[in-house]
Amino acid sequence: MLVVWLMVVALAGSLVTLVVPRQSAKTVAAILGGIVVALYIGLLVHPGQGVNVAWIPAWGIRFHLGSDGLSLFLIGLTVVLTEVAILASKPEWGRVYFFWILFLEFGSLGLFSALDLFLFYIFWEVVLIPIFFLLTSWSGPKGRQAAMKWLIMNLFGSLFMLIGIVAVAVIHTQPFGPLTFEISQLVHLHMDARVTPWVFAAFFLAFAIKAPLWPFHGWMPDAYREAPAPVTALLSGVMSKAGVYGFLRIMLPLFFPEFVRYETGLLIFAVIGLVYGAFMALRQTDMKMVTAYASLSHIGMIALGIFTLTRVGILGATFQMVAHGLMVGGLFIILGFLEQRTGTRDISAMRGLNASAPRLAAYFLFFALATLGLPGLPGFVGEYLIIQGLVVHHVVFAVIAIIVLVMAAWYMLRVFQGVMQGPEGTKQIADLKAGQIWWIVPLAGLVLLLGVWPNGLTSHAVPSLYHAVHLLAGKGGSV
């Protein structure tokens, strides 16, 4: 039940922020976000059963929410990053801004805990709406177009997935199964070989657009560039994980034989994204865009881990999802502080800022190093596991992945050096304030904890993933 309470607090909280006085909206939102974090700690201790009640009985739709090893830590990522995003926002953005942030939290929590396909789809689309309005009203000069692109591209994919979802449920009724959208029941489905590729493509399109995977990332540069830093952090930290989560939660159990059949093609897809993202990151002059393309590259890496179809690769992807969310979220927020203080994002316009803002520089370096995969920090663990999964059957891809890791160090350090090091510029900027330190430290601490104690996550994630992959083995997969 606790997982439902998280959502109830987020939803009720979003409505509460609409009616509180304007100047205290941020404080109220932060307190409500804090309550959700506290409830989440309770959920970690007592995972519980979730909830499963009939919703639209005529169509076999159930309100079925729960948390397992796969979703538990993504829920954690959501609540932590939302709280960080609230604290990093400006109070003058007003009530409606915090309403949308908390509403986004509600949608994301629902997305990660839904176990009924219909319910999953509801939340899958619900999360699009807050981002649309955040991009419309609290963004840069081209925010409108970015918002439009975001919603239309994502909905295009999602609606095809909706056809896929209904198709799967309809096929399940033939010849005489019940109409159901329960993922655990649809797993046992046997589809006609002529239909399966189309249904597979419908789901794949939706998840690939949301992630985004190359070449479906058309909305990404605009949205990441235009959104305010906390929203970019949520976009790349939480939303991009939703797409990857879809591969793990829905596609892998439903379409394992197809994954085996298309494996090489899918790996090539992912590896192109990995390399493309890295090269694009190298040639950006805007520091936010470097991180945006770095994020595209990392999503390619996570997808690579899933498409290995080995336990260790999938485990690495699961781990990397959470780790990447925390790291890149922190990085975007630090970049947001920099932009706010200097008024620019152009790398060449900044230099030597570490002299006037040493603490900011330190945290920047910390998150940058984590993102590029320094051993001891979680990026390394995830990438190691993914590459271990690749080495078994696909050495070539493993070699490419390692080369990209070297490039990652190059593009991240290039930004850090350009902005922070070198001779001191004329400009002096303010350092991090005490009020900001006290939530950046826990975030960094969490990243460090994951880096030195990955087992805390992987030991929980293993059983349910093992279960998933094992189940699939019966459908002709090789594990």
Added chain:
Amino acid sequence: MSLFHAMLPEYIVVGFILISLLGNMLSRQRHVASWLSLIGMLSAFGASWNLWSYSLKPHMFVGGGVVVDNYSLFVNLLVLLAGLGTILLGWREKRWGTEFPVLVMLAVLGMMILGLAGNTITLFLGIEILSLPLYILAASTHTALGGEAALKYLLLGAFSSGILLFGLALLYGAMGSLTFVTFAKTVAAPTSPLLWAGVVLSLVGILFKLGVVPFHMWVPDVYEGSPTAVTQLMAFGTKVGAAAILLRFMDFGFYASPGWWGPALGYLAVLTMIVGNLLALPQKDLKRLFAYSGIGHAGFLLIGVATHNLDGARALLFYLLPYGLAVLGAFAVLSLVAGDRDQVSVADLSGLAKKRPVMAAFFIVVMLSFAGIPLTGGFVGKFFLLQAALFANQPGLAIGLVLGTVLGLGAYLRPVQALFSADGDDQVAPNWTVGSAVVLVVAVIGTIGLGVYPTPIVHMVNQSANFFWLH
């Protein structure tokens, strides 16, 4: 059950039409007539609701010409909702005399008759009773644009009525019967050219009223020129009436042979969804935008007929409700923003989010419902249609629905983004009026309610469209 008892809602409306006419002689004040029509339509609503709750099996009267069943009663509920909305939205309009509420009730009566028509005569009666008051209402504000709209509507409407009548006559010639249910027996036999021509011509007549491509040309001009409250009645009520009779005509008369008309309507549905929503994209005038979006929605509704199964009939009936609620809400905002003007453009919405945040929020909800975003009724409706299309093994309809929805999305998001634009800061904030506020609140609560917990309405629709032969 006697004919009087079964047709109580219709009799109530007729009664109140007569009372209002008498009342108009005694008092020239319009709010008397408006109140009378509100009371009349609310009591008819109550009577339909009451009949719905205990009449499960269909009752046929006048040799099958009048079929009162849960289906017709559900249609009654929908069109009365549209009529009530029209009266409330037009409450403050100064240019209308006392005849306005009477004409609205008359049009609603026509729509109710379309819901229960069981043969070609009642069909034609319903269409004419529905259309004639609307011709007058379109021109009722005495503006040049309104006159143009009314004339276009009248000429094209009369033309389509002629085609329909010709088609119905040919059908009678081919089958020797006027009643839908007896058609089915004849249709099963080898078909004659006479029958084919009859079906084609009658379908054209009905599809014209529904506003399906390629018979949609009149829709934007008529919507644009008509007064806002009347446009709402056309967008919601007429569509319900036309969809109801189309479904009854096809599923009662031609259930035995989905032969060629199933695919034909399917292609028309896809064409309509795509063309309607595509043309909605560049519109600057909000009424034209909703006209094209209405055409697109006619395409969505057509899916329910084209699937030729029980799910399709139910999905169509269900879809009418969220669509109608969204129309009510959208036109309520339109009439508030327009004030005394007849024309509203997308740019007139600029800055509404800042000036009237609640109004803007309500408008966003109904637009998201039009677009089919979850947690609004529009999504559940589209989901229902999608289910019907796939159960009928027609993925083409499903893909058409998806493409139409994506195109429509672009059209609906533009007004929504305009709400946040800073351009309109110098314009005065629109004032709330009681009638529009009531309509808007009902529409928004209904839209969200349908999206969050559609179960009762799904149940109701499943009871209403329960044609045993489609099982």
